[in-house]
Amino acid sequence: MPVQTISWRDGRLFIIDQTLLPVEYLEIELSTVEQVWEAIRSLRVRGAPAIGVCAALGVVVGLSEARPASGKAAIDAARAAADRLATSRPTAVNLFWALDRMRARAATLNGTDTAASVFSALESEALAILDEDRRVCRQIGEAGAPLIAEGAGVLTHCNAGGLATSDYGTALALLFRAHELGRHFEVFADETRPLLQGARLTAWELQQAGIDVTVICDNMAAQVMREGRVQMVVVGADRIAANGDTANKIGTYSVAVLAKAHGIPFYVAAPSSTFDLTLASGADIPIEQRAREEISEGFGRVTVPDGVKVYNPAFDVTPADLIAGIVTEFGVLRPPLHESIATRLRAGN
């Protein structure tokens, strides 16, 4: 693994500021809830699992920040931090899942606990979320690596790597594991406008790991498919509904349609914490709309005339029928996805 995306050292939270990559590799400390909120909001830390882990630790940061005089004050501070962090981004369900776990742990504590013991309990819960994410990434890599054929071309979109999790990635976990197993393959990384996580982050991670990677613009994916250079697609996810419809970075749906048109299997890789079984279909997933400036002057240069409208949805939903399988820590869920999700995921195996 190239990086420690999120670190907790001596009760302090550190992240790699991903907005600076690949030019600068800088670890920053987040010492207030507002700093954590801003880091998530502005994508200094991003990727559904990483957002969840960071938010969970952010609750503990909020507890430290509040310097509570009692156990009750500590629990209140933790709840306030969770409520605030839940407003940072709307689409990735891991955020709410992790915050709900922190709230649930807080609910088990009571007025007889001291501030120190509340801190200790919530710190342990957040670190458990972080540790589980690490383990789950490895399991996803193990489960999905057999899908990477010797000599294959693999296309991925955005970044679902170590930088999107606390360890090894989801979609990229398949590639890291296949590479460790000695498999040879080539990766095409969509640069992923507007924020270029594919070019900046995925390419960087794969390069660090010694994996053969080529960056393309998003609008070239169809062309490399047509050239016969892509045998599979694998992407991450921000929220998966009960029927398998999958929200992921804008452009994922486009890749899925193109893959289908070229007869190329399209896989999603995500931990069970990315599934939202309260939603029947992807139509109910809230899609974050982001600022005009990400497109109109994303890299410091004005590229859209003043006054011209811009549409900037951060995510789209890929319908289940375009998905060949979802790689989870419980193995590869196969179509019909509403059935495999209902049985294997709910059963946890």
Add this chain to the structure above:
Amino acid sequence: MPVQTISWRDGRLFIIDQTLLPVEYLEIELSTVEQVWEAIRSLRVRGAPAIGVCAALGVVVGLSEARPASGKAAIDAARAAADRLATSRPTAVNLFWALDRMRARAATLNGTDTAASVFSALESEALAILDEDRRVCRQIGEAGAPLIAEGAGVLTHCNAGGLATSDYGTALALLFRAHELGRHFEVFADETRPLLQGARLTAWELQQAGIDVTVICDNMAAQVMREGRVQMVVVGADRIAANGDTANKIGTYSVAVLAKAHGIPFYVAAPSSTFDLTLASGADIPIEQRAREEISEGFGRVTVPDGVKVYNPAFDVTPADLIAGIVTEFGVLRPPLHESIATRLRAGN
């Protein structure tokens, strides 16, 4: 029309430097063949018809630059200029078509002509190419405007507007004309990585004309289609083979596949000078590969890690079977395109 993309005034060639738009509107003079070559190569002037017009006038610039002492020296200078300019870019066939016309005109001249009369003859020929391009743009607009339905959403890719021609555009001519006729419609302009001609040029032209335009990233085209906001696609072309296969800016093929998947008709608009009937299919169209830096640091900031490979084909080929029609100065050619091209285009009606 918002601009004079290419102007010839008192024997001097001027262009709008399109690399500076939309931030800066600057007309520059091209006073040597090398300046014309560089302007085409670096996309200061771009768009298949505009490249043809500019190259034709570039031959006349070459003649002036050489200060020939005789008619024969003038003809030699014109030929040398044409040979040099033919190496500027490989895909748009209008370049070769225009240069061949200049060569053919030069071939009608002979040793008894003076340098001044050679200059006059070639200047007239180049200006005829420019005037014909203007007329053809209007005819394309007239022929294609009925395809723009009242209330429609229209998606376009790259720039096939006034900036890509000497006047009114090809794909955008339909929109300009429909707008003049009082039709109401909305345009989605793909920003068109890597050089963002959609965001920088198409959005600017449509805004100047008072047409409702929204810029999206290329990877959002599928999403706006899925939202039901697109009823037709229209794009320009750089070279069309005898069977209707169409080379155009990279990403066009992707849009065509996505349009088909959403049941949206996909149109091409191009003058007859863009057809290359010597090529049976698009497989024979040479595709320009451009520099890594256009992708890796296109915004003035490094967005791809050093040492990571980049693939940057400037064009792709959309197969004829994805094309609902090609709007030419002779009207709309309909499938089967190999037949309509063979009959109506060859007949010139």
